[in-house]
Amino acid sequence: MIRTTKFAMGLAAGVVTLLVAGCGGGTPIGGNGDAASAVYVAPGDYDEFYFFTSGGFSGQLGVYGLPSGRLLKQVPIFSQWAENGWGYTEETKAMLETSYGFVPWGDSHHPELSQTDGVIDGRWLFINENNTPRIARIDLTTFETAEIIEIPNSAGNHASPFVTQNTEYTVAATRFSVPTPQADVPIDSYKENFSGMLSFVKVADNGRMNIAFQILVPGYNYDLSHSGKGPSHGWSFFTSYNSEQANTLLEVNASQNDKDYIAAVNWMRAEECVANGQGERWASNYVHNYFNDQHIAVSDMENGTTVITPATCSDMVYYLPTPKSPHGVDVDPSGLLIAAGGKLAAVIPVHSFTKMITAIENEDFIGEVEGIPILRYESIIAGEVQNPGLGPLHTEFDGKGYAYTSAFISSEIVKWSLETFEVVDRIPAYYSIGHLSIPGGDTREPWGKWVIALNKVTKDRYLPTGPELAHSAQLIDISGDKMRLLLDFPTVGEPHYAQALPASLIKDKQVQIYPIEDNHHPRATKREADARVEREGRNVRVYMTTIRTHFVPDNIEGIQVGDSVFFHVTNLEQDWDVPHGFAITGANTSELLLMPGETRTLVWVPKRIGVYPFYCTDFCSALHQEMQGYARVSPRGSSVPISFNTP
Amino acid sequence: MLRSSRVLIATASILLGLVFVFPLWRIELQAPQYPEGLGLLIKISDITGVKKHDLQNINGLNHYIGMKSIEPDSIPELKFMPVFVAVMIAAGLLVAATGNRVLLYLWVGVFLIGSVAGLVDFWLWSYDYGHNLDPTAAIKVPGMTYQPPLIGSKQLLNFVATSWPGLGGLAAMVSVGTGSVVAVREWRRARRGPEATG
Numbered sequence: 001m002i003r004t005t006k007f008a009m010g011l012a013a014g015v016v017t018l019l020v021a022g023c024g025g026g027t028p029i030g031g032n033g034d035a036a037s038a039v040y041v042a043p044g045d046y047d048e049f050y051f052f053t054s055g056g057f058s059g060q061l062g063v064y065g066l067p068s069g070r071l072l073k074q075v076p077i078f079s080q081w082a083e084n085g086w087g088y089t090e091e092t093k094a095m096l097e098t099s100y101g102f103v104p105w106g107d108s109h110h111p112e113l114s115q116t117d118g119v120i121d122g123r124w125l126f127i128n129e130n131n132t133p134r135i136a137r138i139d140l141t142t143f144e145t146a147e148i149i150e151i152p153n154s155a156g157n158h159a160s161p162f163v164t165q166n167t168e169y170t171v172a173a174t175r176f177s178v179p180t181p182q183a184d185v186p187i188d189s190y191k192e193n194f195s196g197m198l199s200f201v202k203v204a205d206n207g208r209m210n211i212a213f214q215i216l217v218p219g220y221n222y223d224l225s226h227s228g229k230g231p232s233h234g235w236s237f238f239t240s241y242n243s244e245q246a247n248t249l250l251e252v253n254a255s256q257n258d259k260d261y262i263a264a265v266n267w268m269r270a271e272e273c274v275a276n277g278q279g280e281r282w283a284s285n286y287v288h289n290y291f292n293d294q295h296i297a298v299s300d301m302e303n304g305t306t307v308i309t310p311a312t313c314s315d316m317v318y319y320l321p322t323p324k325s326p327h328g329v330d331v332d333p334s335g336l337l338i339a340a341g342g343k344l345a346a347v348i349p350v351h352s353f354t355k356m357i358t359a360i361e362n363e364d365f366i367g368e369v370e371g372i373p374i375l376r377y378e379s380i381i382a383g384e385v386q387n388p389g390l391g392p393l394h395t396e397f398d399g400k401g402y403a404y405t406s407a408f409i410s411s412e413i414v415k416w417s418l419e420t421f422e423v424v425d426r427i428p429a430y431y432s433i434g435h436l437s438i439p440g441g442d443t444r445e446p447w448g449k450w451v452i453a454l455n456k457v458t459k460d461r462y463l464p465t466g467p468e469l470a471h472s473a474q475l476i477d478i479s480g481d482k483m484r485l486l487l488d489f490p491t492v493g494e495p496h497y498a499q500a501l502p503a504s505l506i507k508d509k510q511v512q513i514y515p516i517e518d519n520h521h522p523r524a525t526k527r528e529a530d531a532r533v534e535r536e537g538r539n540v541r542v543y544m545t546t547i548r549t550h551f552v553p554d555n556i557e558g559i560q561v562g563d564s565v566f567f568h569v570t571n572l573e574q575d576w577d578v579p580h581g582f583a584i585t586g587a588n589t590s591e592l593l594l595m596p597g598e599t600r601t602l603v604w605v606p607k608r609i610g611v612y613p614f615y616c617t618d619f620c621s622a623l624h625q626e627m628q629g630y631a632r633v634s635p636r637g638s639s640v641p642i643s644f645n646t647p
Numbered sequence: 648m649l650r651s652s653r654v655l656i657a658t659a660s661i662l663l664g665l666v667f668v669f670p671l672w673r674i675e676l677q678a679p680q681y682p683e684g685l686g687l688l689i690k691i692s693d694i695t696g697v698k699k700h701d702l703q704n705i706n707g708l709n710h711y712i713g714m715k716s717i718e719p720d721s722i723p724e725l726k727f728m729p730v731f732v733a734v735m736i737a738a739g740l741l742v743a744a745t746g747n748r749v750l751l752y753l754w755v756g757v758f759l760i761g762s763v764a765g766l767v768d769f770w771l772w773s774y775d776y777g778h779n780l781d782p783t784a785a786i787k788v789p790g791m792t793y794q795p796p797l798i799g800s801k802q803l804l805n806f807v808a809t810s811w812p813g814l815g816g817l818a819a820m821v822s823v824g825t826g827s828v829v830a831v832r833e834w835r836r837a838r839r840g841p842e843a844t845g
Contacts, residue, residue: 513700548707574700575707576683622711623785 039475039487041068046507049439049500051452052111052125053473055079056494059106061127061138066439066450066500067475069489077136077145078106078129082590086145089592090566090601091521094297095289098132098150107131109158110497114167114203118229118335118444122505124207126161126170133157135170137207140506146291149209152284152305153180153197159225163203165233165444169212169267172199173238177219177245181282190247194219197307198238200267208290213274213306214282215317217263218370219245221254224328224394229444230335232353234268237338241325254325255344259377261319262329262340264356273313279306294520295598311371318360319369320351321377328394328435332403332418333444337382339395339403348392348405350421352382383421389414393434394497396441398448398478404441406433406453413453413476415483427483429474431457438478439500447502451476451483454495462490471495512576514597521599523568528552533644540565540642546580546594547572548621551614554629558642561606561635567592567614570599581617584631591617606633648746649836652829656751659825660739662818666691666732670813672769673697674795676705678805687717689769691815692729694719712804713784714776714793724768731761732819739826748833755830758823770797 041047047065050072055061059079063072080087080096087096087104096102106129114123124146125138133151138144151157156175163170174196179185185193195216202212220240228235243260246253273279284305292298310317320338328341331353338351358364359380365373389407392414397403402424405414411432415425435454439447453474461472470490477484516526525531525543531552534541540563545552551569559565569582571594583591584604592600606612616627634640648656672689675697685705686697694717696702706716719725735758742750777794780787788804795801795808802808812820 573707575704626785 035477035484035486038477039067039069041065041070046503048503049447050503050506051437051439051473051498051500052113053454053491053495053498054108054111054127055492056109056471056496057107058493059108059129060493061108061111061125062492062495063143064473064489064491065503066452067486069473069475069487071492073143074492075138075143075145077127077138077148078103078108078134080104080590084593085590085600085602088590090603091296091599094299095145095148097289097299098134098287099152099285099301100132103132105131106134108136108493108496110161111499112161112163112170113499113501115163115443116166118165118233120440120443120499120501120505121167122501122509123167125499126163128157128160128172130156130158130175133160133172135161135172135201135209137203137209139207141509142511146207147209148289149201149211150286150288151199151201151211152286153214153282153307154199156221159198159222159238161201162225162227162236162442164227164236164267165229167203169200169227169236170203170209171225171227171236171238172201173197173222173225175221175223177221177242180216181284187247190219191245194245194247196220196222196240198222198236198263198265199305200236200270210288211286211302211305213270213279213308215265215270216307216309217317218372220260221250222263223326226329226331226442228331228335228353229333232331232335232338234266235353236265236267237320237329237331238263238265239322239326239329239340241327257324259321259323260325261374262322262326262338262351263372264318264320266316269316270308270313273308273316274306278313279308281305282307294522295514296521309371314371315360317372318356319372319374320356320380321366321374322349322351323347330395330397330403330442332397333399333446335444337418339405341393341395341405343391343393343408345392348385348388348395348416349377350382350385351380355380355382385414385416385421385423387423388416389426394436396436396438396451397446398438398441398451399446400448402448402478404436404438404451404478406436408432408434408456413451413483415478425481425483427476427485429453429455430461430472430488431455431459435495435497437498437500439502442499447500449477449479450486451478452498452500454491454498455488456494458490461488473498512596513574514595516570516572516574516597519570519597519599521568521570523566523601524599525568525570526572528572528647531644531646533558533642535642538563542567542569542644544569544582545572546570546582546616546627548578549616549623549627551582551616551627551629552646553644555632555645556629557632557634557644558640559606559631559633560638561609561633563606565604565606565631567602567604568599569594569602571596573597578620579618580620580627582614583617584614585612593618604631606631609633609635648748648751648833652751652833653743653746655825655829656739656754657743659822659829660736660743662825663732663736663739663822665818666815667729669815669818671816671819672810673813674808674810676806676808678807680805688813690725691732692725694722694725709793710781711784711786712791712793713781713787715779715781717776722772724765724772728765735761748837751826751830751833755823755826758826762819762823766797773797 049066051064053062061075076086112126133154137147139146151172155178158175159173161170177194177196180195198215221242223239225238242254323342323345326340326342367374389410391409395405437452474488573596587604670688675686800809
């Protein structure tokens, strides 16, 4: 057995060496050994960085350690998550409310860490939902979703939730232009009736979001965004494609123009116009969900947004012509260069912020669309990167004078110089890279140790798992002149984008327990002596406690078929890493998973008479298997009285 | 009494005041599941956890082996000890002020008896907690008892219990030690004759 294993390992090492040698272009034998030590985090040691990947069609957020690539957690956000009751429990259901009602699934795209002075500060992480436009805010002391705000007058919230330099705003924009406000019109009246919207969501000091203003723009597809920093602070940039304004077969019809546009938005100017009353108040209903001070999610129906247009607020929006159907728009650490990922373009155009301002001052325009001046391409371009690979999508920066652009079609990362605009290195990605991520790579101060490729296709990279395969992330060392592949690891859902921060920023701020004295849930049970069962008509309320290793009460009688039984369960533990779970036979909902000091509610509607067990679902102690109880269900109208036991 | 003796007794009395600030004893517990450790601080008028919820969590774990819950409010020593120590401080200062040798012997005697009695009481208390186990406990290991050591380390099932004096306890020891040395010196001087006394 041992000999076989050794043989197999030897063979595997040989194969890996061959692959690395084959792909890396002459990596010396044993070079992969260096890679192994570069990503090895010994048992019990911590990773140096937290790495946050969007869950894509999972609707959630993946949290990994770097450099090991170990999965630490999935944070449920836009999709129900039966594992811990997110979106199922009475206390969390409201987080998935929208103006369309309860939406159990979402498509999460771009994690964005909050910034102060253009540097990641570790306060929050924002992430957008593309399908039913929303932005969520994750609290980085609990790794829980704290707030979700719906974006009205928008569709396909893709260019989101990129923040301004001090997290004054997080933005949202329309990827799928629609009649705005919505209207029953023929689809082929696109050119007359469809619009886009660029929304600026104000972030308060405590993190609370509200929609400050929305800018109505021509009906293109607004794809990605980044805000200016340093000298360009006060501006936000949005790529757009489909300037052809096609409403069918976009793969052809939206790919005809040589250039589409980056919308450069002077949001400080927009603030002025709003302050001057140049905005128009629209009756826009949208839902705003957050946890109240009882740690219960509530939904507010908000009404009304302020909409401004470039025609009524001059000097606010300019179009930068950009080849061709651009995806990423990425501002370098100096704040002076704006790289665009023209995904069908033969070059990477890099605009100059300084030249842009000069062109605006000189009114060096070649035209105008709906009050938006179009700047002359030749007047604003700082350089074009030649031979950047096929399908350049997204660029980040290492803070050492280089940019790294992903190329989807040629499946590679190209490294180019911000001085010469020449490609200096390239490395394959396995396969079909979408975005890439350098820790802090879209801020003023990147930690330029690694670039992480976020790949759509994995084919033969891992053991096959039927038709559906994992997407992947690849960790690439960029500390030297040549990029070097260190590790690749499968990810959850689809990592559209990812951001990383040094663990030291948030590691010691982690909440370990919720103090029971701060539990203000109106149906909390803070002492076993207060546990009880009460009938209120057809509702039965069970005020239950958990602590190692029992429920109080654990014998309940007097429930009748068809009652709604509310199990309000409070975990009395005040010890780190001692959650308890709660589940009961036949409940048409998820379990509860209760962190220490937390109260959560499961509603059970028993359908049949009998005696049904309930039990703890999270292995909590040596006597976890004994942590159980029984609920007796009698026929409708039975004379069995409510009864329960307490210690 | 020599002037230096009186100064030493006054110092010892004031030093004793530290027991109101620092714990007398510490018991620290380590287990595979508790790499961060759990701990108890035995203070002059209270028993608390080293961390906020340690006492609650230790009580929670102890119920598996049938140990009684540690409830500081129901331990009479915690009400008596502060009074005793306060009286000893006042009395020590009185000894220093008067320079009365008989009072000194009396003070040191009571202090020594009190200290020994305190340690014995602490040992008996921990003996009771460690041996007097609920017969319905979930985990019963034949022959196993759970008294932590007075000083040193001991393996108690998955926990290593380590016990040692706290700063307050050390201050009390130095205080009673100083008192004893001064008393012996004064007693020797008195025996050598009245001419040597001051």
